[in-house]
Amino acid sequence: MSKVRVLVGTRKGAFILTSDGKRDRWDVSGPHFAGWEMFHLKGSPADPNRLYASQTSGWFGQIIQRSNDGGKTWETPGGEAIPVPGAMPPPASNKFAYDVSPETGKPLTTHQWYDGTQHSWEFKRVWHLEPSLTDPDTVYAGVEDAALFRSTDGGKSWHELSGLRGHGTGPEWQPGAGGMCLHTIVLDPSNPQRMFIAISAAGAFRTDDGGKTWRPINRGLRSPYIPDPDAEIGHCVHHIAMSPTRPGVLFMQKHWDVMRSDNAGDSWQEVSGNLPTDFGFAIDVHAHEPETIYVVPIKSDSEHFPPEGKLRVYRSRTGGNEWEPLTKGLPQSDCYVNVLRDAMAVDSLDSCGVYFGTTGGQVYASPDAGDTWAPIVRDLPAVLSVEVQTLP
Amino acid sequence: MIRVVLPAHLRTLARVPGDVELEVEGPLTQRSVLDALEARFPMLRGTIRDHVTLERRPFLRFFACEEDLSHESPDAPLPAAVASGREPFFIIGAIAGG
Numbered sequence: 001m002s003k004v005r006v007l008v009g010t011r012k013g014a015f016i017l018t019s020d021g022k023r024d025r026w027d028v029s030g031p032h033f034a035g036w037e038m039f040h041l042k043g044s045p046a047d048p049n050r051l052y053a054s055q056t057s058g059w060f061g062q063i064i065q066r067s068n069d070g071g072k073t074w075e076t077p078g079g080e081a082i083p084v085p086g087a088m089p090p091p092a093s094n095k096f097a098y099d100v101s102p103e104t105g106k107p108l109t110t111h112q113w114y115d116g117t118q119h120s121w122e123f124k125r126v127w128h129l130e131p132s133l134t135d136p137d138t139v140y141a142g143v144e145d146a147a148l149f150r151s152t153d154g155g156k157s158w159h160e161l162s163g164l165r166g167h168g169t170g171p172e173w174q175p176g177a178g179g180m181c182l183h184t185i186v187l188d189p190s191n192p193q194r195m196f197i198a199i200s201a202a203g204a205f206r207t208d209d210g211g212k213t214w215r216p217i218n219r220g221l222r223s224p225y226i227p228d229p230d231a232e233i234g235h236c237v238h239h240i241a242m243s244p245t246r247p248g249v250l251f252m253q254k255h256w257d258v259m260r261s262d263n264a265g266d267s268w269q270e271v272s273g274n275l276p277t278d279f280g281f282a283i284d285v286h287a288h289e290p291e292t293i294y295v296v297p298i299k300s301d302s303e304h305f306p307p308e309g310k311l312r313v314y315r316s317r318t319g320g321n322e323w324e325p326l327t328k329g330l331p332q333s334d335c336y337v338n339v340l341r342d343a344m345a346v347d348s349l350d351s352c353g354v355y356f357g358t359t360g361g362q363v364y365a366s367p368d369a370g371d372t373w374a375p376i377v378r379d380l381p382a383v384l385s386v387e388v389q390t391l392p
Numbered sequence: 393m394i395r396v397v398l399p400a401h402l403r404t405l406a407r408v409p410g411d412v413e414l415e416v417e418g419p420l421t422q423r424s425v426l427d428a429l430e431a432r433f434p435m436l437r438g439t440i441r442d443h444v445t446l447e448r449r450p451f452l453r454f455f456a457c458e459e460d461l462s463h464e465s466p467d468a469p470l471p472a473a474v475a476s477g478r479e480p481f482f483i484i485g486a487i488a489g490g
Binding site: 035036057058059060061062063076078079092094095097 | 399400401402405433434435436437438439440443444449451452485486
């Protein structure tokens with residue numbers, strides 16, 4: 001019988017929740033890395049026992065953790081062995097050094113600071129880890145300040161795909177309220193050369209040559225809060241989701257607005273429809289029904305909680321515009337939690353499971369595509385990320 | 393043999409239960425201590441000082457013999473009591489917030 005493994009990153013550690021295919025009884029393992037901010041954990045589609053985790057701390061910086069047994073044990077790649085005295089030191093798995101100009105040795109570019117002045121790139125943390133669809137040792141990291149890194153040796157060493165920052169619009173990028181972070185990485189299963197990323201607050205970008213060159217894909221996004229609402233750069237994209245069964249169709253939760261693209265991001269249309277508010281962070285797509293999408297509407301960009309104190313997932317079965325609230329099993333009074341951008345995921349069992357975590361420490365699961373919900377856990381630290389693995 | 397006291401989170405990361413004992417070659421300075429520490433525990437690289445600049449991370453402090461050595465030159469000699477192992481070299485997480 002199939003199993004499900006839910007990887008949860010929180011403000012104070014990581015937790016691993018496992019269940020059989022019924023998804024009504026759960027084992028909880030953790031906290032792993034207690035006391036550390038665990039921004040994101042994700043498993044390799046090519047080897048489900050290979051997990052990667054981003055462990056961060058304001059005091060001690062960035063750590064990359066790796067597991068080869070589904071999260072039972074962990075290691076810091078490159079740091080696991082004590083080197084022989086005098087031997088070459090192993091590569092540093094937590095070294096994210098931005099590329100510099102090969103001609104001058106100076107930084108490639110600067111970005112816009114909150115006050116409009118130019119500012120140097122400074123590495124802060126890894127927001128998102130996206131393992132390759134085919135190679136367990138290849139993994140991408142989206143970092144703050146926004147850049148994309150890749151490791152091809154299982155996380156031991158990282159190299160920037162600097163065509164993204166270097167393509168010319170870097171000086172126009174600026175931090176969102178959460179920092180200037182590259183938080184979304186979507187790999188196209190039908191085209192290994194194609195990848196989508198999103199940055200707050202620069203927008204969405206696409207590569208069609210494996211990460212060498214990039215272009216902005218923000219046509220149709222409209223952001224009244226920036227000087228030019230239709231600008232090519234500067235939109236605060238919160239998250240992008242794509243069904244692996246239909247690459248090229250993208251759904252986006254923007255700062256405000258839920259958007260849809262049917263041409264791999266070349267243009268976008270708003271599909272917020274009858275949502276009570278189109279602000280939010282998380283968005284995902286049903287595993288088997290590519291027109292069924294999920295969002296969690298949040299009241300506003302200053303009140304990061306659900307409208308009316310009711311925690312409602314909204315589902316559209318029409319690819320947007322027509323939305324229905326899903327409430328059965330979710331608190332419908334006095335609920336003032338947030339659901340962050342990487343804190344929603346789906347499994348791929350026949351009856352698609354949907355999962356999300358809250359800043360109040362609950363992780364909710366629906367084994368029936370959102371019709372009914374139940375908490376797996378209620379009292380974790382604030383949840384930063386939720387990912388799901390469907391295991392044979 | 394000198395002794396180094398790590399913050400709890402770095403002890404966990406390095407998988408050591410308590411103080412670390414290190415053999416340091418040459419003059420005993422902050423730099424030589426940290427070089428030896430990182431060579432023995434590679435997972436600590438980048439957590440105490442920046443990978444590229446090798447500067448102390450902002451929220452960490454260095455103490456020995458009840459003196460704050462955080463702003464001393466990384467190449468200044470450490471006290472003789474640290475060199476003899478009588479006193480440890482402390483790496484301490486600075487308190488920020490309440």
